[in-house]
Amino acid sequence: LFQVAADMSADTATGAPPEEDRRSKVLAEYRTTLLQHKETDAKVRSMRDDIKILKKQYDKTEDDLKALQSVGQIIGEVLKQLDDERFIVKASSGPRYVVGCRNKIDKSKLTQGTRVALDMTTLTIMRALPREVDPVVFH
Incomplete structure (x- = not known):
């Protein structure tokens, strides 16, 4: 509550309407958060693809190891x-x-x-x- 009052007093000091300035700040914050979310989502997708590839390699290695350990x-x-x-x-x-x-x-x-x-x-x-x-x- 005190922060909002301080923001309002700061907004009036700059001359911009307080609601407009606050709205633009919230929009800017929303955009940066949305960008971060998209970047994180892309990283997660990439990591899932990496996991699939590594799992295939692991399964093949396990099969090769079993073949080496098995009887002729x-x-x-x-x-x-x-x-x-x-x-x-x-x-x-x-x-x-x-x-x-x-x-x-x-x-x-x-x-x-x-x-x-x-x-x-x-x-x-x-x-x-x-x-x-x-x-x-x-x-």
Whole structure:
């Protein structure tokens, strides 16, 4: 209350109508606060995008770490898909197996000729591998 009275007396000293001067001050304050809000909002959006990117990197690193810590895997090649869950796979060591597939794998990518990694104990398809290339030819 005392501050308002002091502002009014200061406004009358400058010669501007007190309501006009106070209104312009409040508007200026509102504009600066609005600008600060927009800047903060932009920072929050940017940080959320950064978090998404970092989360993807973290998940990939976790998968890589799990792959390194897991038991060795057998390389095989998909010969045929029997049904939604089962595939005939030829292992690199020679024999053919009827195997299942890990739930996270996109089964549409497991077509005939696709190289896959099989779990040593359960012979489950753990991941699809890139096609085999000869390093002498491609490097």
